[in-house]
Each structure stands twice: as structure tokens, then as C-alpha cells.
Amino acid sequence: MSGEDRGSGQVRRVRVEALAPEMVLGPREARHLYVLRLSPGAEVLVFDGQGAQAQATVVELDAARAILHLGESIGAAAETPQPLTLAVALLKGDKLADVVRAATELGVARVQLLVTRRADAREIGAQKLSRLNRIAEEASKQSRRAVTPPVLNPVTLADFQWEGQLFVAQPGSSLRLTQHLDWSAPVTVLTGPEGGLTTEEVNQLTAKGALSVTLGPRILRAETAPVALLGAIAAQGQ
Amino acid sequence: MSGEDRGSGQVRRVRVEALAPEMVLGPREARHLYVLRLSPGAEVLVFDGQGAQAQATVVELDAARAILHLGESIGAAAETPQPLTLAVALLKGDKLADVVRAATELGVARVQLLVTRRADAREIGAQKLSRLNRIAEEASKQSRRAVTPPVLNPVTLADFQWEGQLFVAQPGSSLRLTQHLDWSAPVTVLTGPEGGLTTEEVNQLTAKGALSVTLGPRILRAETAPVALLGAIAAQGQ
Numbered sequence: 001m002s003g004e005d006r007g008s009g010q011v012r013r014v015r016v017e018a019l020a021p022e023m024v025l026g027p028r029e030a031r032h033l034y035v036l037r038l039s040p041g042a043e044v045l046v047f048d049g050q051g052a053q054a055q056a057t058v059v060e061l062d063a064a065r066a067i068l069h070l071g072e073s074i075g076a077a078a079e080t081p082q083p084l085t086l087a088v089a090l091l092k093g094d095k096l097a098d099v100v101r102a103a104t105e106l107g108v109a110r111v112q113l114l115v116t117r118r119a120d121a122r123e124i125g126a127q128k129l130s131r132l133n134r135i136a137e138e139a140s141k142q143s144r145r146a147v148t149p150p151v152l153n154p155v156t157l158a159d160f161q162w163e164g165q166l167f168v169a170q171p172g173s174s175l176r177l178t179q180h181l182d183w184s185a186p187v188t189v190l191t192g193p194e195g196g197l198t199t200e201e202v203n204q205l206t207a208k209g210a211l212s213v214t215l216g217p218r219i220l221r222a223e224t225a226p227v228a229l230l231g232a233i234a235a236q237g238q
Numbered sequence: 239m240s241g242e243d244r245g246s247g248q249v250r251r252v253r254v255e256a257l258a259p260e261m262v263l264g265p266r267e268a269r270h271l272y273v274l275r276l277s278p279g280a281e282v283l284v285f286d287g288q289g290a291q292a293q294a295t296v297v298e299l300d301a302a303r304a305i306l307h308l309g310e311s312i313g314a315a316a317e318t319p320q321p322l323t324l325a326v327a328l329l330k331g332d333k334l335a336d337v338v339r340a341a342t343e344l345g346v347a348r349v350q351l352l353v354t355r356r357a358d359a360r361e362i363g364a365q366k367l368s369r370l371n372r373i374a375e376e377a378s379k380q381s382r383r384a385v386t387p388p389v390l391n392p393v394t395l396a397d398f399q400w401e402g403q404l405f406v407a408q409p410g411s412s413l414r415l416t417q418h419l420d421w422s423a424p425v426t427v428l429t430g431p432e433g434g435l436t437t438e439e440v441n442q443l444t445a446k447g448a449l450s451v452t453l454g455p456r457i458l459r460a461e462t463a464p465v466a467l468l469g470a471i472a473a474q475g476q
Contacts, residue, residue: 078455098336102462107454143456177473178416216345216472217316218381224340227462228469234454235415235470 012036013045013141014068015148019054023068030066033058044068049137049148078145080238081183082164083109088226089119089193090154095223100132104139104149106230107238111136113154116201119193124154157201162188168197168205169225170212177213177232187233191225250274251283251379252306253386257292261306268304271296282306287375287386316383318476319421320402321347326464327357327431328392333461338370342377342387344468345476349374350426351392354439357431362392395439400426406435406443407463408450415451415470425471429463 012033016023023046025033033044040058046068047053055071086108088099100111111132115121132151140148164185167177181187190205197205206212215228250271254261261284263271271282278296284306285291293309324346326337338349349370353359370389378386402423405415407430419425428443435443444450453466 102459102465105456105458105462106466107456143458145456174475176475178470214473214475215469216476218343218345218383218472220343220381220472221340224343224465227340227465228344228472231453231466231469232416232473234456234458234466235452236454237412237414237452238454 011043011045012038013047013144014056015137015141016046016048016068018048019046019070019073021070022059023056023070025066025068027064030061031063033061033066034063043071045074046070047146049140049146053146074146078107078143079147080107080109080187080233083186084230084233084238085110085112085162085186085188086226086230087112087114087160087162087166087188087190089114089116089157089191089197089222090121090124091193091222092120096128096132097135099223099226100135100151101139102227103230104136104145105143106227106234107145108149108230109147110149111151112160113152114160114190115154115156116193117157117198118195121154129153157197158204162186164188166190166205166210167213167229168202168210169215169220169229170202171196171215171219173212173214175211175213177211177229178236180211180213181233181236183238189226189229189233191229192222194222196222249281249283250276251285251382252294253375253379254284254286254306256286257284257308257311259308260297261294261308263304263306265302268299269301271299271304272301281309283312284308285384287378287384291384312384316345316381317385318345318347318425318471321424322468322471322476323348323350323400323424323426324464324468325350325352325398325400325404325426325428327352327354327429327435327460328359328361329431329460330358330361334366334370335373337461337464338373338389339377340465341468342374342383343381344465344472345383346387346468347385348387349389350398351390352398352428353392353394354431355395355436356433359392367391395435396442400424402426404428404443404448405451405467406440406448407453407458407467408440409434409453409455409457411450411452413449413451415449415467416474418449418451419471419474421476427464427467427471429467430460432460434460
């Protein structure tokens with residue numbers, strides 16, 4: 001993924017700490033621009049990962065440092081009307097990387113990792129969490145979002161709190177997400193680990209107001225379900 | 239993926255050439271059962287990849303051969319009301335493998351590969367096509383479908399024919415798939431390569447009756463778009 005770009009002629013996007021009249025970039029981002037053979041005078045887009053985005057001009061550039069001057073602000077585009085959260089159980093191996101990447105493209109404002117009965121709590125460490133956050137940042141750039149969704153340290157399902165609507169995919173449900181989706185408040189979609197949530201876990205969620213919705217009559221892998229649910233939301237135009 | 243199973247206590251599914259009173263399996267499938275330590279007398283499910291599915295009993299088993307006796311038939315479940323086709327442009331690297339796997343879980347009846355203006359026609363060979371078909375077969379087993387969707391040799395976009403509805407995801411469209419989806423005829427979803435379909439290609443499709451639909455305001459990778467669109471259909475309960 002890293003450094004993949006869709007042809008030439010497109011404006012490069014650069015993550016900065018904060019938008020400021022003069023922005024000094026360290027080796028990591030400078031190197032990225034340097035490798036792209038940008039020269040002083042080149043136009044780029046800068047964004048702070050919190051929703052602010054603007055044009056900027058490269059003033060100085062070498063492999064270790066870059067200086068950019070701020071240009072016109074560009075409003076945050078491509079965000080859902082209210083924050084969209086993906087709450088996803090810890091998954092084995094590298095599956096969360098794919099989920100975080102697709103979820104970022106599909107517009108989530110954050111990813112909350114969950115420890116559930118059938119999810120292995122040993123499946124995450126500081127290093128892995130930091131890698132997932134880097135993946136979210138790359139995916140955010142690629143999909144030209146102004147926001148980088150944070151991937152949050154796991155909480156137990158019992159401790160997980162949400163505002164607005166929560167949708168949980170549940171085999172056997174016949175409720176359709178699209179008939180209940182309401183952007184007057186934040187929206188969360190929640191999916192389970194390999195082997196699924198237990199019936200008791202789903203019941204605890206619905207007792208707190210979650211809606212269990214269909215994803216069709218087939219069995220989906222734990223890493224497909226979140227992309228399918230978020231796809232259903234994106235296909236509504238959000 | 240291969241051989242991944244969701245805990246013990248579940249009935250194993252075995253692909254056979256055809257359902258018959260006595261079915262003799264060769265080394266590949268026999269080895270699979272052997273490794274699972276099944277014994278004569280064990281119950282399995284057999285399916286032919288065409289929609290027929292039945293119970294069966296293991297009568298003989300060693301690493302190279304298995305004999306099964308047919309039990310009760312089980313109707314094909316988990317299929318869409320009319321055939322669902324994914325028409326997807328050739329993608330670079332191994333991305334089609336992920337797309338075929340998820341599309342199979344999400345219920346497609348076949349995958350039609352497409353050569354488009356920005357898709358590299360050298361990106362498929364007999365070996366790769368055969369691997370994609372194996373992936374569809376594995377995914378079909380895992381999602382307990384009775385049908386294995388074939389992955390079909392590429393055709394050019396200009397030559398691609400479809401029956402019923404065709405939906406193509408197009409940035410900037412505000413039409414929603416869910417408001418137009420109609421299962422009185424077959425349904426096809428079509429997605430482009432890295433860099434997308436050209437405007438001309440989309441216009442040619444819509445001139446033939448295709449509907450261009452939204453997948454939200456962000457830019458999706460070529461391998462995310464088909465899963466998102468098929469997810470939107472699955473979330474309607476099909």
C-alpha cells in the first residue's frame with residue numbers, strides 16, 4: 001500500500017501536526033515528498049487528521065526536512081453527517097489491518113477494538129495498535145479524507161458505550177440497516193470475532209438498544225462483515 | 239484460509255463431482271477428511287457446487303481415498319432470489335483473490351473478469367484463473383453455500399453482456415442501489431480497475447441501461463468497491 005499513487009498529475013497530500021503559516025516537516029514526511037521528486041514551488045495539500053485541510057507550497061525540501069507555506073483552506077469533505085464508529089472484535093493474525101484500511105476508506109471516524117467472549121485478548125499489543133493507526137493514516141491519505149480515524153485500545157464488550165444508534169450484524173435477523181439508519185445522531189456498527197458473538201452478548205447489546213440487522217443468509221468471515229456493513233452505509237451516499 | 243474451521247462440533251462439508259448413492263473421493267478431498275481425524279461412521283455434508291447438497295456418511299477413509307454413502311438431501315440455501323453476478327476489472331497483484339473470496343461469501347453466482355481501458359490485460363493467465371476458482375470453492379465451503387461461483391475468463395467491457403439490472407459504482411452519482419434493486423431479474427454489479435473506469439466507459443454502460451450508483455463521497459480502492467456494493471445487497475437480506 002505505502003506510497004501507492006494513482007498516476008501522476010495529482011496533488012500530493014501531506015499530514016502535518018497542525019496547519020500553520022509555515023510548517024516544518026521532519027524526515028518521515030519530507031522523505032516521502034523528496035522521493036516523489038517534488039521541487040520548491042510545488043503545490044501540495046496539507047491536512048491535520050482532525051478535519052482541517054488546505055493548499056500549501058513547498059518552499060524548501062531535502063531528504064530530511066521540508067518547509068511548506070500555507071495556502072487556501074479547503075473544507076473537510078467526504079465525512080459522514082455524524083461520526084461513524086466501527087466497533088470490531090479483536091481478530092487473529094493480520095486481519096484487523098485489512099478491516100482498518102477498508103473502514104477508513106468507507107468513512108469511519110474511529111475504530112474501537114473490542115474484547116469479546118470468543119476474541120483472544122492477547123491478540124493486540126502496543127506495537128500492533130500503533131501499526132493499525134499507521135494503516136489508518138495511509139488509508140486516509142489514499143482516500144483523500146481530511147480525518148484520520150484513531151484505532152482505540154480494546155475495551156470489553158460489557159464496558160463499551162455508544163451514543164446514537166448501534167447496529168450489530170446478526171445471522172437470522174431480518175431487520176435492514178438501511179431502513180433504520182438515522183443520521184440525526186452518531187452511528188456505530190459492531191461486528192464480532194471469528195466464531196461470532198455469543199447469543200448472550202447480542203442479547204446484552206439489544207437490551208441496551210442495539211439493533212441487530214441482516215447481512216444476508218450466508219456465513220461471513222469476521223473480516224468481511226464490517227466491510228459489508230460499512231459498504232451498506234456508503235451505498236446510501238454517506 | 240485453507241482448512242480453517244470454526245471450532246469442533248460442526249459438520250464437515252465435502253465437495254463431490256456429483257451426488258450419488260456411493261461417492262469415491264480422490265486423494266485431495268480424502269486427505270482433508272483424514273487430517274480432520276474423521277472415522278468411518280462420521281457424518282458429513284456433500285455438495286456438488288451446482289446447488290445440490292446432502293448428508294453423507296463416511297464408510298471408508300485413508301489418506302488417499304474415501305468412500306461416502308449418500309444420506310438425506312438438503313435444499314440449496316443461502317442463494318439470492320435471482321443470480322447475482324460480480325463483473326470486476328482485472329486488478330494488479332493478488333487483489334482479485336480477496337475480491338473473489340469476499341464476493342463468494344456475499345452470494346455471487348459468478349464472477350466475470352473484465353478488460354477495461356485502465357486494466358492490464360496481462361494480469362491474468364490460466365494458472366491464476368484456476369487459482370481464483372479454487373479460492374471461490376474454498377470460500378463457498380466456508381460460507382456453507384451449495385453453489386461455487388465460477389470465475390470466468392476476461393471479456394472486454396465492450397463485449398460484456400448482462401441480463402436484468404447492472405449497477406456500476408460511480409463517484410459523483412447520487413442514485414442509491416437499494417432504491418433500485420429489483421430481484422425480478424438477474425442482478426449484476428460492476429466495478430473498475432485501479433484508476434477507475436473512464437467516463438466514456440461509464441457512459442457506454444449507462445447508454446445500454448446500466449445504473450450508476452453511489453458508494454459515498456470518498457475514493458475507494460478497486461478491491462474495496464466490489465465488497466462494499468455486494469455488502470449493500472447483502473444488507474438488504476439477500
